[in-house]
Amino acid sequence: MSNRRTVKRLIGFLSLLALVALFSANCGGGEDKPTSTASPAVDHTETVTPTDLDDVVEIIRPTPNEAVPMVISVEFDSPEFTYVLVRPIPEDPNQQYWVQAAAESQGGNRWISYPVYVGQETDRSGLPFKVCVVISDESLSRGQSLPEKPEGPSHCVDVTRE
Numbered sequence: 277m278s279n280r281r282t283v284k285r286l287i288g289f290l291s292l293l294a295l296v297a298l299f300s301a302n303c304g305g306g307e308d309k310p311t312s313t314a315s316p317a318v319d320h321t322e323t324v325t326p327t328d329l330d331d332v333v334e335i336i337r338p339t340p341n342e343a344v345p346m347v348i349s350v351e352f353d354s355p356e357f358t359y360v361l362v363r364p365i366p367e368d369p370n371q372q373y374w375v376q377a378a379a380e381s382q383g384g385n386r387w388i389s390y391p392v393y394v395g396q397e398t399d400r401s402g403l404p405f406k407v408c409v410v411i412s413d414e415s416l417s418r419g420q421s422l423p424e425k426p427e428g429p430s431h432c433v434d435v436t437r438e
Contacts, residue, residue, distance in 0.1 A: 332385070333358065333431045335409055343438040346397060349390035350376070350407060352431070358409045359416050360389040361425060364399075366406040366434065372421035373408070399437050408432040 337351040338344050350360050360376040379389040387409075394405050410430035416422075425432075 333409055333411060333429045335431050335433050338407060338433060338435050340433045342435050344394050344435045345438055346394055347391045348394055349388055350392045351388050352409045353385045354387055354411060355385055356411055358387060358411050360392055361408045362392060362394055363406045364395055365404055372423055373425055375416045375418055375420040377418055395437055401437055403437045405435050406432050407435055
């Protein structure tokens with residue numbers, strides 16, 4: 277949460293700095309110069325880079341290293357639609373990421389995805405999994421397997437089966 281606050285403060289500071297620079301340029305910086313009557317175009321849109329979004333995509337539940345049942349809900353904060361992925365045995369390069377149920381907005385930036393399957397009924401207790409949320413331009417479908425996590429801002433937590 278403090279990262280989100282830091283990003284918002286930085287954006288606010290940069291916006292203020294841009295306004296000061298614009299005001300100084302329009303006022304001639306204290307010199308008596310003729311000024312144009314046309315006002316310059318000002319872009320009021322915020323540009324958010326993937327690095328900025330990495331700080332605002334955050335899994336709330338499950339928590340890191342939590343022991344979880346086979347079926348869970350994943351609760352997270354994200355500024356836009358985000359995919360939920362689960363990967364069994366994260367250190368095994370032969371394992372795939374599995375796309376889970378589409379997340380539903382809970383209002384604001386809060387999202388919940390349910391059901392999210394962490395393995396199968398036959399998986400042993402203590403088996404490690406990685407649960408990830410990722411903002412991606414790719415079109416993904418529930419049940420789809422991926423060899424790599426898609427590009428885009430993301431957050432992952434490691435969990436184990438109870």
